[in-house]
Amino acid sequence: MEIESYKEKYKYRNKFTRGLFFLVGDAFSLCLSALLSYIILFPFTDIVRTFPLEHTLLIIGSILAAMAVFRMYLVNWKYTGLRDLVRIILAIVLGGGLSFGIAPFYQEMGNYEYVFTALVLIHGVLLISGFRISKRLYHEFISRSKNSKKYTIIFGGESEGEQILRDILKNNQWDLSVYGIFDDRVLPGLRMHGVRVLGGKKEMIDHIRRFPVELLIVAFPEMPKKDLKEIIDEIKEIRPEMEIKILPSFHSLTDDPVGVKHIRNVSIEDILGREPVKIDINSIRASITGKTVLVTGAGGSIGSELVEQCAKLKPTRLVALDIDETELFYLVNEFEGSETEVIPCVANITDESKIDQVFARFQPDIIFHAAAYKHVPMMESFPDEAIKVNIGGTRLIASLACKHKVDKFVMVSTDKAVNPANVMGATKRVAEEICMARNGTGPTKFISVRFGNVLGSRGSVVPIFIEQINNGGPVTVTDPEMKRYFMTIPEAVLLTMQAGSMGDGGEVFVLDMGEPVKILDMAKDLIRLHNLEPDKDIQIEITGLRPGEKLYEELLNAEEGVLETEHEEIFKAICSRRTDEEELETKISDLLAHLKKGKNEYIRDHLKSLVPTYTYKERKKVNGTMTPQKGKSLFVEG
Known part of the structure; x- marks a missing residue:
């Protein structure tokens, strides 16, 4: 209430001081006009005349009154235009006429008085108009370089906003000119490096309506995503073409x-999903610094982010392993010249001899196992590959980790491992079982971390939607009711590292993913962020569920519960069913043996024996041949 009261007072105070400023400026211009007129007439008079003070005061008073009638004290100095100049001339003419009508009642009017008055009016038009248009002339001509910069406003007047403003003023290369700062947390009227705080959110929206704002910088990293979305939606309705940039929350272990x-x-990512995560950097640093870290699947979205975040914590050695040599090449190039050397290793996690050599050479202390096949529809068509890599590869890496006495093995899992309806989810569930069964059989502590979809990863829905929008549409959504949990890649990786530092072995950690998001709503938001209208500029097409897809994903099995941990966003799953290691090995060996014999038609049945909660639809045979699976080629990452 106090802030609102202060803002209301400031509103009227600002209005009064602006009017008083123009009044004083106009009066001074008229005084100068009278002085110039007297000097001009002085050589042409027969007798020495004193300055006509009373007549001058009458002229000035009449003109100022006329200016008030024409509301010339409620205008914006910087945006004085041709209409305002016309009103100034009319006001001066009216004021001059008024003075001509009043003067004969108190003095004798002769040729000198009439000529003096006319000269004052002419000079008044020139000087007052010049005064009123001076600021616009300055910005458009004298300060042309500044005027050519983007008209910018900043939302956020605390530390981050101040630092960004200081950077803009210090460095001309940004080509930005800040005309105001807005923040409900800061009292309006204050100045920051010469730029005034003009109010809060409401005042900012009004400013955008009235002035040609080209760029809004949201320097408010802790702003709730729903509030940011409301602001963006409101601005896009007013000015769809306006550029909006934000200072994001730093999902990083070190901040510049x-x-x-x-x-x-x-x-x-900025308007969708959960709020920024909190991490205990000290515990993560203790688990990484001075250790040899191996990341499998290092060329992928999660794997490359794991490499990037681990590199900041100065491990003794950081080994990036992947079968994709191109992505590995790009990843290693990013770290050229950095303090931490990233050692590339091109290898297949199913190649026992090669992986054994890698372990023997580098002797890793901690392994982040992110290598896996994750694309649901593709793995429905090639279930044998999902089993070889997700199950066989995990079993091999886990076995060698025990052999080489790795301290910790952290596996990246997925929500699709819960009550799986597809091959990918079922194989990741088996991978979790492998980690739990292996734990305690040697010195290695095995930990699994389960989370949902990550935004922006290779093959995820977001880049595909963006590509479809750029191509003019349509945007394809499989079902209007489909929902998914989403998390940004940095959030998922930092929480995975956090869970790895917390684990004592044998745990399946579950990340708090927030509320599930409708894919249809996400598609509409993306279209609006491209300054387009859903179903008007870009059509949305519903294609139907693809093989192996569910409308909703779960993070826990029906028979599971969770225990809280010391971290509010990480929970520990209570896994009531754990397969005996010997039984698990037997079933996996039988499954892989069937693959070698080419008996792929029984794969799903064998997976069902390993994961009782796995459900799938049988494909029909036509003339003795399995029918192909139908579905669009829109692959949504796990």
Whole structure:
């Protein structure tokens, strides 16, 4: 209430001081006009005349009154235009006429008085108009370089906003000119590096309606995503073409000083999903610093982020292993010249001889196992490959980890391992079982971390939607009711590292994914972020569920519960069913043996014996041949 009261007072105070400023400026211009007129007439008079003070005061008073009638004290100085100049001339003419009508009642009017008055009016038009248009002339001509910069406003007047403003003022290369700061947390009227705080969110929206704002910088990293989405939606309705950039929350283990280089375009991650995660950097640092870290699947979305975050914590050695040599090449190039050397290793996690050599050479202390096949529809068509890599590869890596006395083995799992309806989910569930069964059989502590979809990963729905939007549509959604849990890649990786540092072995950790999001709503938000209208500029097409897809994903089995941990966003699953190691090995060996013999038609039945909660639809045979699985080629990452 106090802030609102202060803002209301400031509103009227600002209105009064602006009017008083123009009044004083106009009066001074008229005084100068009268002085110039007297000097001009002085050589042409027969007798020495004193300055006509009373007549001058009458002229000034009449003109100022006329200016008030024409509401010339409620205008914006910087945006004085042709209409305002016309009103100034009319006001001066009216004021001059008024003075001509009043003057004869108190003095004798002669040729000198009439000529003096006319000259004052002419000079008044020139000087007052010049005064009123001076600020616009300054910005458009004298300060042309500044005027050519983007008209920018900043939402966020605390530490981050101040640092960004200072960076803009300090470095001309940004080509930005800040005209105001808005923040409900800061009292309006204050100045920051010469730029005034003009109010809060409401005042900012009004400012965008009235002035040609080209760029809004949201320097408010802790702003709730739903509030940011409301602001963006409101601005897009007013000015769809306006550029909006944000200073994101730093999902990083080390932060640079805030500057313009950190701001970026608004992405779907900024308005979707959970709020920024909190991490205990000290516990993560203790588990990484000075250790040899091996990341499998290092060329993938999760794997490359694991490499990037681990590199900041100065491990003794950081080994990046992947079968994709191209992605590995790009990853290693990013770390050229950095303090931490990333050692590339091109290898297949199903190649026992090669992986054994890698372990023997580098002797890793901690393994982050992110290598896996994750694309649901593709793995429905090639279930044998999912089993070879997700099950066979995990079993091999886990076995060698025990052999080489690795301290910790952290496996990246998925929500699709819960009551799986597809091959990918079932194989990841078996991989979790392998980790739990292996734990305690040697010195290695095995930990699994389960989470949902990650935004922006290779093959995920977001880049595919963006590509479809750029191509003019349509955007394809499989079902209007489909929902998924989403998390950004940095969030998922930092929480995975956090869970790995917390685990004592044998746990399946479950990340708090927040609320599930409708895929249809996500598609509409993405279209709006591209300044387009859903179903008007870009059509949305419903294609139907694809093989192995569910409308909803779960993070826990029906028979499971969770225990809280010291971290509010990480839970520990209570896994009531754990397969005996010997029984698990026997079943996996039988499954892999069937693959070698080419008996792929029995794969799903064998998976069902390993994962009783796995459900799938039988494909029909036509003339003795399995029918192909139908579905669009829109692959949504696990």
